[in-house]
Amino acid sequence: xxxxxxxxxxxxxxxxxxxxxxxxxxxxxxxxxxxxxxxxxxxxxxxxxxxxxxxxxxxxxxxxxxxxxxxxxxxxxxxxxxxxxxxxxxxxxxxxxxxxxxxxxxxxxxxxxxxxxxxxxxxxxxxxxxxxxxxxxxxxxxxxxxxxxxxxxxxxxxxxxxxxxxxxxxxxxxxxxxxxxxxxxxxxxxxxxxxxxxxxxxxxxxxxxxxxxxxxxxxxxxxxxxxxxxxxxxxxxxxxxxxxxxxxxxxxxxxxxxxxxxxxxxxxxxxxxxxxxxxxxxxxxxxxxxxxxxxxxxxxxxxxxxxxxxxxxxxxxxxxxxxxxxxxxxxxxxxxxxxxxxxxxxxxxxxxxxxxxxxxxxxxxxxxxxxxxxxxxxxxxxxxxxxxxxxxxxxxxxxxxxxxxxxxxxxxxxxxxxxxxxxxxxxxxxxxxxxxxxxxxxxxxxxxxxxxxxxxxxxxxxxxxxxxxxxxxxxxxxxxxxxxxxxxxxxxxxxxxxxxxxxxxxxxxxxxxxxxxxxxxxxxxxxxxxxxxxxxxxxxxxxxxxxxxxxxxxxxxxxxxxxxxxxxxxxxxxxxxxxxxxxxxxxxxxxxxxxxxxxxxxxxxxxxxxxxxxxxxxxxxxxxxxxxxxxxxxxxxxxxxxxxxxxx
RNA sequence: GCCGCCGUAGCUCAGUGGUAGAGCACGUCCUUGGUAAGGACGGGGUCGAGUGUUCAAUUCACUCCGGCGGCACCA
Numbered sequence: 001x002x003x004x005x006x007x008x009x010x011x012x013x014x015x016x017x018x019x020x021x022x023x024x025x026x027x028x029x030x031x032x033x034x035x036x037x038x039x040x041x042x043x044x045x046x047x048x049x050x051x052x053x054x055x056x057x058x059x060x061x062x063x064x065x066x067x068x069x070x071x072x073x074x075x076x077x078x079x080x081x082x083x084x085x086x087x088x089x090x091x092x093x094x095x096x097x098x099x100x101x102x103x104x105x106x107x108x109x110x111x112x113x114x115x116x117x118x119x120x121x122x123x124x125x126x127x128x129x130x131x132x133x134x135x136x137x138x139x140x141x142x143x144x145x146x147x148x149x150x151x152x153x154x155x156x157x158x159x160x161x162x163x164x165x166x167x168x169x170x171x172x173x174x175x176x177x178x179x180x181x182x183x184x185x186x187x188x189x190x191x192x193x194x195x196x197x198x199x200x201x202x203x204x205x206x207x208x209x210x211x212x213x214x215x216x217x218x219x220x221x222x223x224x225x226x227x228x229x230x231x232x233x234x235x236x237x238x239x240x241x242x243x244x245x246x247x248x249x250x251x252x253x254x255x256x257x258x259x260x261x262x263x264x265x266x267x268x269x270x271x272x273x274x275x276x277x278x279x280x281x282x283x284x285x286x287x288x289x290x291x292x293x294x295x296x297x298x299x300x301x302x303x304x305x306x307x308x309x310x311x312x313x314x315x316x317x318x319x320x321x322x323x324x325x326x327x328x329x330x331x332x333x334x335x336x337x338x339x340x341x342x343x344x345x346x347x348x349x350x351x352x353x354x355x356x357x358x359x360x361x362x363x364x365x366x367x368x369x370x371x372x373x374x375x376x377x378x379x380x381x382x383x384x385x386x387x388x389x390x391x392x393x394x395x396x397x398x399x400x401x402x403x404x405x406x407x408x409x410x411x412x413x414x415x416x417x418x419x420x421x422x423x424x425x426x427x428x429x430x431x432x433x434x435x436x437x438x439x440x441x442x443x444x445x446x447x448x449x450x451x452x453x454x455x456x457x458x459x460x461x462x463x464x465x466x467x468x469x470x471x472x473x474x475x476x477x478x479x480x481x482x483x484x485x486x487x488x489x490x491x492x493x494x495x496x497x498x499x500x501x502x503x504x505x506x507x508x509x510x511x512x513x514x515x516x517x518x519x520x521x522x523x524x525x526x527x528x529x530x531x532x533x534x535x536x537x538x539x540x541x542x543x544x545x546x547x548x549x550x551x552x553x554x555x556x557x558x559x560x561x562x563x564x565x566x567x568x569x570x571x572x573x574x575x576x577x578x579x580x581x582x583x584x585x586x587x588x589x590x591x592x593x594x595x596x597x598x599x600x601x602x603x604x605x606x607x608x609x610x611x612x613x614x615x616x617x618x619x620x621x622x623x624x625x626x627x628x629x630x631x632x633x634x635x636x637x638x639x640x641x642x643x644x645x646x647x648x
Numbered sequence: 649g650c651c652g653c654c655g656u657a658g659c660u661c662a663g664u665g666g667u668a669g670a671g672c673a674c675g676u677c678c679u680u681g682g683u684a685a686g687g688a689c690g691g692g693g694u695c696g697a698g699u700g701u702u703c704a705a706u707u708c709a710c711u712c713c714g715g716c717g718g719c720a721c722c723a
Binding site: 103111112113114199200201202203204205208209210211214215216217219249250256257258261307308309312313316340341343370372374375376377378379380384469470471493520554555556557558559584585586587588589590591592593594595596602604606607608616618623625 | 649650651652653658659679680681682683684685686696713714715716717718719720721722723
């Protein structure tokens with residue numbers, strides 16, 4: 001007898017081994033129809049799996065949180081079958097479920113284009129209509145390897161050989177189509193909702209390695225219902241509306257052009273935002289015990305060789321040599337590199353003069369402009385550029401101070417993010433990468449120190465194996481934006497390696513030389529990227545204190561021009577970023593324009609206002625008007641526009 | 649860097665083997681209008697760059713540059 005415990009606490013007894021489908025049927029015909037898979041003692045399994053012992057079983061339906069993953073994984077298989085039916089000779093490789101959808105990687109000589117999608121989607125629907133039974137089989141390694149080799153699936157054959165001993169080699173059969181897959185899967189293709197859509201094709205490397213063959217990846221999205229699919233497509237449109245490249249142009253913040261690919265031309269408004277952000281961060285650092293420095297832009301490559309960056313990153317560095325005849329020789333044949341990062345420079349400042357343990361921790365901040373030759377395919381708007389400014393700082397401290405400094409930084413970071421409108425932050429812990437500097441003993445120490453520190457700072461971290469910097473492990477702070485997207489911005493890295501390589505020392509209490517530890521840290525990461533994130537997070541509707549143009553004073557009739565000028569001058573004298581719109585246009589036109597430009601405040605000034613020395617205030621996103629005396633309006637707006645924590 | 653797609657006016661986009669068009673924006677004039685587009689007229693393009701095919705290339709081919717979507721990379 002087999003006793004099956006159900007989620008509601010009840011137990012159903014069966015005379016012998018049962019399948020999930022039978023359990024579902026025993027509960028009710030509705031559930032039997034809706035069943036997609038099950039969980040046996042919490043582990044996801046096919047409905048056809050035979051349960052031979054007592055267990056807790058939960059039937060998974062389209063409403064279960066696990067359903068989307070199953071649906072997407074099945075959609076990937078149906079896609080693969082459709083593609084192989086339509087394009088014989090195409091090899092299959094991998095096709096997992098991913099966030100919001102799925103993909104499948106194919107090897108084929110001809111290329112897929114989006115024009116192929118309608119045909120493939122139609123075939124996918126047809127496969128759903130065929131309602132093919134999906135069943136798991138366990139094969140021997142030899143049989144599986146032989147089978148895939150025989151039918152020309154060399155990627156599958158390769159993979160079969162690498163499945164560890166002791167693991168089942170499971171094959172899913174869907175009609176007469178087979179795939180090597182761990183599952184689980186829906187009981188038949190007919191259970192797959194038709195709420196899917198192919199979205200894009202791209203290249204992808206076999207096993208994620210650029211040295212391997214490039215495959216063709218077809219992406220799709222799949223949902224439990226048409227409504228969900230529609231909602232997803234709407235979400236994509238929303239993301240497109242927020243695109244910082246589009247808003248940057250529309251709001252006249254910046255532009256990019258090919259003579260300086262990967263570098264930003266900041267327009268007055270964009271630069272105003274940049275400066276506002278910079279001075280805010282500077283204020284926070286000033287108040288948190290940092291000293292700001294500035295290090296050279298062009299530095300002899302010897303320094304980068306010493307730091308280890310040359311070895312690892314020389315291909316991504318810009319070089320600079322004097323151009324004048326004979327100058328290079330006169331200069332001792334030096335080769336300079338434009339700095340790709342600030343840390344070696346910070347170490348040079350630390351090394352000036354003897355440092356005592358009494359000087360530690362020493363927090364050196366730098367708004368460092370760095371240049372890196374990023375691969376052309378990596379460039380993306382202002383989010384991934386070749387010239388950027390970090391809100392960088394290096395904290396030189398003793399090992400004992402790591403924890404306290406980490407806590408202090410995390411506190412600052414949380415508060416800064418909150419001021420900037422981000423409260424949903426999670427933290428990744430990236431440990432030692434395969435290629436690294438420093439001994440394992442040093443890495444053990446560094447990882448332990450960072451773990452302790454992050455625990456002490458009250459952070460919950462998820463592990464990110466092998467993703468640390470070459471000189472040390474790091475915490476990465478990921479912000480979730482208004483529409484649920486994640487952006488990695490802040491970082492905290494523990495570094496025992498660079499102080500050693502660049503020979504930084506301090507004199508300890510014992511009168512002996514010691515190595516300081518270096519903490520590399522950034523909050524925004526790069527201003528360029530962070531500004532892109534801000535723009536997208538707020539959809540261009542920046543909070544008043546950040547808005548490059550906080551208000552526009554727009555006249556209704558030209559008789560009000562003189563008063564409007566005076567009002568704007570007063571506002572500007574009070575530190576508000578206000579523009580004057582005296583154009584020969586109707587107020588409706590001006591309202592529309594400034595609304596589209598996402599200016600937070602609009603002061604309409606007509607004859608009435610000029611006579612009574614008032615302004616009619618309209619706020620972005622509202623149609624209400626509020627008439628205020630000029631002085632009152634200035635006081636009010638000034639208060640609202642205050643930089644967070646600026647008041648003393 | 650790799651795969652695919654794209655590059656026509658400031659922006660969004662039509663279009664053609666015989667050297668180009670719309671809407672918005674811009675300029676001038678009229679209009680002084682009370683909260684999301686008032687009217688008239690006008691200027692504006694080496695059709696990304698180069699090479700080739702052709703009597704003729706913005707259109708076809710190739711190379712390069714840049715952009716977009718992924719992949720890889722990200723000190």
